[in-house]
Amino acid sequence: MCEANAYFKVGDQEELLLENVDKVIPQENWLLLEDIFGHRKLVRARIKELSLVDHKIYLEKLEQ
Amino acid sequence: MCEANAYFKVGDQEELLLENVDKVIPQENWLLLEDIFGHRKLVRARIKELSLVDHKIYLEKLEQ
Numbered sequence: 001m002c003e004a005n006a007y008f009k010v011g012d013q014e015e016l017l018l019e020n021v022d023k024v025i026p027q028e029n030w031l032l033l034e035d036i037f038g039h040r041k042l043v044r045a046r047i048k049e050l051s052l053v054d055h056k057i058y059l060e061k062l063e064q
Numbered sequence: 065m066c067e068a069n070a071y072f073k074v075g076d077q078e079e080l081l082l083e084n085v086d087k088v089i090p091q092e093n094w095l096l097l098e099d100i101f102g103h104r105k106l107v108r109a110r111i112k113e114l115s116l117v118d119h120k121i122y123l124e125k126l127e128q
Contacts, residue, residue: 048090052068052085
């Protein structure tokens with residue numbers, strides 16, 4: 001399986017948001033993430049970087 | 065390896081842009097894609113959807 005883990009990245013810190021992410025759908029100022037079990041999270045963030053070989057999705061929080 | 069293929073999606077059509085993508089770095093109105101061999105493409109697009117279990121990255125072209 002080639003799912004990835006989603007992290008908020010702040011400086012050198014990585015804060016795990018969701019594991020085993022299958023789908024990511026960007027919306028206006030929001031991201032919808034869905035893991036392989038169908039669990040969803042809607043977060044106010046944008047994609048900062050994908051590093052798929054490392055199974056990592058780095059996100060950046062957006063201001064409320 | 066858990067790289068993915070990047071496609072432009074227009075309606076139901078998928079147009080392959082780059083295979084074996086490892087890294088995707090969004091920039092202002094641009095995306096930098098890098099495959100597992102280090103080849104890079106800079107495209108005027110945004111991420112429309114990630115479907116990682118299917119190894120697919122769907123992009124949407126932006127106006128010039």
